[in-house]
Amino acid sequence: MGAWGHGIFANDTxxxxxxxxxxxxxxxxxxxxxxxxxxxSFAYLREDSPAELWIALAAAQCQVGRLDDAVKASALAVIDxxxxxxxxxxxxxxxxxxxxxxxxxxxxxxxxxxPARKTLRRP
Numbered sequence: 156m157g158a159w160g161h162g163i164f165a166n167d168t169x170x171x172x173x174x175x176x177x178x179x180x181x182x183x184x185x186x187x188x189x190x191x192x193x194x195x196s197f198a199y200l201r202e203d204s205p206a207e208l209w210i211a212l213a214a215a216q217c218q219v220g221r222l223d224d225a226v227k228a229s230a231l232a233v234i235d236x237x238x239x240x241x242x243x244x245x246x247x248x249x250x251x252x253x254x255x256x257x258x259x260x261x262x263x264x265x266x267x268x269x270p271a272r273k274t275l276r277r278p
Contacts, residue, residue, distance in 0.1 A: 164214070209230040220270040221273075
């Protein structure tokens, strides 16, 4: 994984998850099918790095007002378990604190009022 910051989408894989999800919505793929396809496309993460999959997908869905309950539950579980923070622990306390803050902000967004559903169109 290439990480360039502490934000949710500040690494290559998370950005790819968001990009693929948004492209499917731009192609008018129904929500459940878009979710299924992204999970299938990034299935290798379910074993290797489930936190990365669920956090990125939940954040992408939340941004467009389409948060799936199962994805939300999975993301909250990995956030609450502090899963996927190994890289940040190795980076040091300051970096870890910034990543934890980003995850807490996402947790608040996932559990708070959701934005209105957005329709995405190809640029």
